[in-house]
Amino acid sequence: MRDPLVPGDMAFQPFLTNTASDFTLDAMLARQPPFFPAIALTSHGSLHLPVAQRHPMLDPVNAETILRKASLEQHNATQSAKLSPPKTLETEATEDDPKVHLETRHLWTQFHKFGTEMVITKSGRRMFPPFKARCTGLNQRAKYILLMDIVAADDFRYKFHNSRWMVSGKADPEMPKRMYIHPDSPASGEQWMSKVVNFHKLKLTNNISDKHGFTILNSMHKYQPRFHVVRANDILKLPYSTFRTYVFSETEFIAVTAYQNDKITQMKIDNNPFAKGFRDTGNGRREKKKQLGINIQKFSETSGDSLDEAPLKSAGNAKSIEGCQSDSESGQESKHWNNVGQDLRKISTTTKELKPEPNITTFHDKADRASTDSLRTETDSKDPKQDHINAITGGMTRCFGAEDPRATEHFQPLTVETDQSAHITGLGRNKFSHCYSYPPDWTRYILNPLGVTHRLLHNAQVNMQGETLSSVAATAMGHMLMAVSSDGVCTMGTAGIPVSSVQRVSGTSGLPLNFQQHAMASQGLAVSPFGAIFPYPYSYLAATAALSTTASTPVHRRPATPVHRRPVTPAHRRPATPAHRRPVTPVHRRPVRPPTRFRPYSIPNSVGLPDNCSTPPTSIHLMTDRDVNCHTIANSPIDIGLQSNGAAEVDSDSSLQGSGALAAKRLSNKDCMDQLQCIQQLVRGIDSYQDRDSYS
């Protein structure tokens, strides 16, 4: 299936007029719908990103039918592929078989039961529950880049009415899509598998002009996070690398600017440590509120009235909350997830039976943490094949609410590969890829030596977020990552694709994700000129160092103590300052404080450092049955070419990471260098614009 191109459906303007001639626009338009929003420089030199318009809806019924058929076809194809796996240039030693387990599934499931809501603000909010995954089946020596993005789950706008989410109309125009690269990327499979991959730094915003690289979402719209595993030892190889996409249906959520469902609010308060102040057991306003409520209730009881609802949280629940409390944040997550992992290891080896779905509901109400873990694991052990069958035959549920009967656990991977041949041939694949936002011909643009302009379009977005990005780094990442987000054809893994997942991702109403403008923004992540990725505090430093620009205070930091802060440390914090201690004056301290207090988000050093591992290496293969599994059918021909070009695909020498020598080695590919140089030249113009803007 291929979307009809509707002329004028989306404004498509070249970002820089002097490069417009480089862009094979005609060829692109002839083959596929445009992907990019119109981007223009304002008079101040800042970038303006109008919201892209949508493609007219396809018939939802047709779309579903096609999706279902494509999924079944692909399932059959992959089954036969199992019998005779295709030969690729990958050696046996480097083969991998990634499986991904959603570590926070129990939380997600709880929230999903009531319709997960995610608050989005202008300044950006984290996701809660956090998206934490555990990977297994990776090649220990190969390097991987892990990414996450959030796509529209359907094409509707929702409203919360009568305590349930209802469709309230057609979706608003989509926001520019951005992908978040895990800050540790790239890292070896061993490193990824040795810990839980946490995407808690991903932030959501509704600010369309966001410059921090946060993921921009529309309020009151439903979204589906996706997890991508890209086998690449260098960020520059992303567009040519094999990558797989994993969708967990329970991570679907609705973006809101204010919570609608009180149950969700309460669950967030109960589970998010940062919201501890609002717990009934805390000293926050909620307690006062509750006290007030109790008084009212007492008054009501004494006066013969009764309240409809008992407090949501029982004492037992509070116990559970405390157990979950340490789950969330990075400081203690290692310990916690180590514990969880141990629990899982204990149980997962013995629970292989398919458990009925109601267990999920059951453990919601369990106060005892062990019980929750146990039950969670039981649900985790569901047979993935059964999942697949259910997904195929179970229809396409679109409901999303407290009465959501779906409660599906679709963990079959969506394998997305940059198999060029698949772009051109294979109608079935194209069908699917189409539905899954990977334009069939994308690789051509990656290969197209003249295809610089569309990269710049995405450079624009990368540069937008970044005071933090060096021009070269941003440029390199911009085009590469954008390429990944749109790259390749989605082929299905051996296990097939859950229709409902596809449906949600692509939009049942027929919205092809081709129309979503993916731009890899990575939320403050930057790529060094040599390909290493840094979190933005580092990138800030790196950028200033690399470009010798004047350092400015990062915009995301508060320049001074906020007025709303208590000027004096609370008494409970300083109850007994020893008299023998020298009084510390802030003036004495401050100059010493570095410009950023962020701890470097270190490249996982868990190799050989088990204490830093969330689980010991011995546990890495002890995943439950329901973890997703898929096979690589083929690598991108481009990828293969690069790999065979002398650059070490399996680069286990992490000590060289980011070094100039390694960078030179990595960039030995002439094409790559040429592209980079070309982009560098073109982006200088953007930088000058930005500099002028920042100093004005």
Place this chain on the structure above:
DNA sequence: TCTCACACCTTTGAAGTGG
């Protein structure tokens, strides 16, 4: 429906302390 100031909380890491 959204924005913003706010109180309350955790996280973080430098400074301080004592053995």
Place this chain on the structure above:
DNA sequence: CCACTTCAAAGGTGTGAGA
């Protein structure tokens, strides 16, 4: 020097008033 404690800044959270 090292382990530990203290403490303040940074930043994450839901609330609630107002637009």
